[in-house]
Amino acid sequence: MDYENDLPDLSHWKAVMEFTVEQAALLMAMIDPLDVETLAQAKEQQFPRWKKAHAHCLSIVSAIRQGMISPVICCAWVLPENYSEQPYAMNIKPSDRTYDISPAHTVISRAALLNWIETERVQVTKPASPAKLTQLDQKQAEIIEATPLALPYRGHTSEGLEFVEDAIKQLWSTYDPDDPSTAPSQTEVVEYLKGRGAGANMAQAVNLILRPRHLSPGNRKNRSAATNKS
Known part of the structure; x- marks a missing residue:
C-alpha cells in the first residue's frame, strides 16, 4: 500500500456498491469523485496522485479484458462517422475488442473491485494513520x-x-x-x-x-x- 498524509475523507463513499471505472480509479488514488468528476479534470487541475488514478483506470480496464473483473455494465463510447450525429454509449461484451471500453460508462461492483485488489495485491493509496475501522469493516477485513x-x-x-x-x-x-x-x-x-x-x-x-x-x-x-x- 502507498501510505500518505493529508488525504481526503472518503467515508461517504462506503455505502456505494457500484462505481464507474473512472470513479473507482479516482477513489483508489484517494481522489474524491465529488471534487473532480473525470480523470481528464484531475489531470487538467493537477490534482495530487492524478497519475496514479490514470494508471488505476488502465489496470481496471485490463482486468476487465482479462476476466479478472466482471463488470455490471460494459460500455463503449461510440463516435458516429456522420458528424451530425451525437456520440453515444453502447453496451458491449468485455471480450469485444472492436471497441474501446469506456471508463466513464462501464460500471463495476464494489465486491468485484475489492476481490481483484485483494487477489492481485493491487497497490492503492491509504492514509498514513487509518481511521479506526467499524465493527463490520473489521469483520470483513478478517474474513478477507x-x-x-x-x-x-x-x-x-x-x-x-x-x-x-x-x-x-x-x-x-x-x-x-x-x-x-x-x-x-x-x-x-x-x-x-x-x-x-x-x-x-x-x-x-x-x-x-x-x-x-x-x-x-x-x-x-x-x-x-x-x-x-x-
Whole structure:
C-alpha cells in the first residue's frame, strides 16, 4: 500500500456498491469523485496522485479484458462517422475488442473491485494513520485476510469454472456466514448467470455448488418442520 498524509475523507463513499471505472480509479488514488468528476479534470487541475488514478483506470480496464473483473455494465463510447450525429454509449461484451471500453460508462461492483485488489495485491493509496475501522469493516477485513483464493489456478479452466468464479465475485463475496440474509437467493444467482450466458442447467449447477447446505431451500424447510414439531 502507498501510505500518505493529508488525504481526503472518503467515508461517504462506503455505502456505494457500484462505481464507474473512472470513479473507482479516482477513489483508489484517494481522489474524491465529488471534487473532480473525470480523470481528464484531475489531470487538467493537477490534482495530487492524478497519475496514479490514470494508471488505476488502465489496470481496471485490463482486468476487465482479462476476466479478472466482471463488470455490471460494459460500455463503449461510440463516435458516429456522420458528424451530425451525437456520440453515444453502447453496451458491449468485455471480450469485444472492436471497441474501446469506456471508463466513464462501464460500471463495476464494489465486491468485484475489492476481490481483484485483494487477489492481485493491487497497490492503492491509504492514509498514513487509518481511521479506526467499524465493527463490520473489521469483520470483513478478517474474513478477507483468512480466506484463500476460492479457485486457485491449476493450469486448467473451463466455462463452468468461469461462471463459478464470476458468481463468487459478484454475488457471494459480501456473504456473512453469521447473517443468512446476506446470501443471494437461488433466483438471483440463476438469473444473473443466465444473463451472463449460462444455460439453465449450468446456472442451477453453479448455484448448488456455491450454496452452503444449511442455506438450501430443502434444508431450511426440513429445519422449520423440525422446529415446529418440537
